[in-house]
Amino acid sequence: MPSFTFRRQLTIEWGQCDPAGIVFNSRFFEMFDTSSWLLFEAALGVKPQDLGRHFGIIGIALVGARADFLKPVRFGAAIEIASRVSEFRRSSFDVEHKITIAGELAVDGGESRVWTARNKDDADKIGAAPIPAEVIARFG
């Protein structure tokens, strides 16, 4: 199982919170997406905006996302997001995102993504492509 983990710390902003004073759920999925880009940047040394060109792909398309909201996360809360690829398959992979406050798990999230490229024979077609072994190795 890949063990490379990317962590970042954020402080919850006013505009991320709803009338209950806690983070509105869609905001967590914004955080997950950004953390996935940053996880890949940290593992591969390639900036998000260069990822496609660098590997000859369209991107790492999101095909699924989920989260369990275990504790309310309030305006001003200091959170940590720890992100890790939990499984690589041939052309897709799962990322887990765990948000903690002072070490306690508050949001348990995940994404499924596909290594997406243009078809070699028909550039108008887009689809899943095999993830290069050297990419997977960097998450070891």
Next chain:
Amino acid sequence: MPSFTFRRQLTIEWGQCDPAGIVFNSRFFEMFDTSSWLLFEAALGVKPQDLGRHFGIIGIALVGARADFLKPVRFGAAIEIASRVSEFRRSSFDVEHKITIAGELAVDGGESRVWTARNKDDADKIGAAPIPAEVIARFG
């Protein structure tokens, strides 16, 4: 299984789309949340902003959300969101949200929510409360 279904039609906006020209994932979770409020309004005849007061609860707290993104949904796409409570439990329930384009499923989503109230003996405590039978009956 509750069969009451709330449907609404939307056209995808420029600001909901990412540099790939398709809806950014967090926007679907915004749509789900609003559809859940509107589903309850349609079933119960109570406006979202009156739901808490009407039933003596804090709200219908979101404790889980998920989506599978099956087809890209582009700027300008005409979508339909069909939302339905798929299961009521004692104090929690699941809502399924299916987004279709011209009848084809594009996003298959869901939420888990809790009927949340103040504790009768200690108003500072908030927690799950039994969902009234007459509420469940309206979704029949």
Next chain:
Amino acid sequence: MPSFTFRRQLTIEWGQCDPAGIVFNSRFFEMFDTSSWLLFEAALGVKPQDLGRHFGIIGIALVGARADFLKPVRFGAAIEIASRVSEFRRSSFDVEHKITIAGELAVDGGESRVWTARNKDDADKIGAAPIPAEVIARFG
């Protein structure tokens, strides 16, 4: 002064509101942007996603936005947004957006936009292009 006005009605959603229970300011600018696209669709009969191709332009680039927030707009409020081009210049124009609740002005907003096209001699260059007279006439 162009008099063609596009009006739409919205109900404020939970996820658009902040911990004060009122619309978070950035959400109004989302509404303005969508109303501008819809104003052009209504005046020109061209769908937003076809606007660029139809007129041989890149788009109607936003170069300025502003709003005065006169009254709080709460969760569940029924609002109307009335949008109108207040001035056409050679290659730019201003759109005013007035949000009312039960006829009372709540938000007084505006945008400045540029009719943006690729340079005819150098397609890598993008810049302001003259707005066709027949476009302006449709807003009469």
Next chain:
Amino acid sequence: MPSFTFRRQLTIEWGQCDPAGIVFNSRFFEMFDTSSWLLFEAALGVKPQDLGRHFGIIGIALVGARADFLKPVRFGAAIEIASRVSEFRRSSFDVEHKITIAGELAVDGGESRVWTARNKDDADKIGAAPIPAEVIARFG
């Protein structure tokens, strides 16, 4: 004129950008709001979530916002936001927000805010209150 300036550095995220590959305008107003909170925290030493309680106010209500978008800001861009109170009046003030990329001004924004408190004689009424001299002094 107050000279205290708060600066922060951000990298533009995928989800902040639109199909043109540049930041969608509403996202800048999110950044401005957060920078205003952080400017006050930096000047006053009070965390955003404690500001109301600390000064006996409701908050620093936003009554106006504006921005000129001078240069496109792309996915992955490294930006700096410099925020400063440009003028204090009796019970309101203006904040200017300048976003630069490598020292070049890309977005020139501003907000108007009101020092907002409950009426001393009628707690149901909310309105502008005089800004304490010691608050203004901290921005000197």
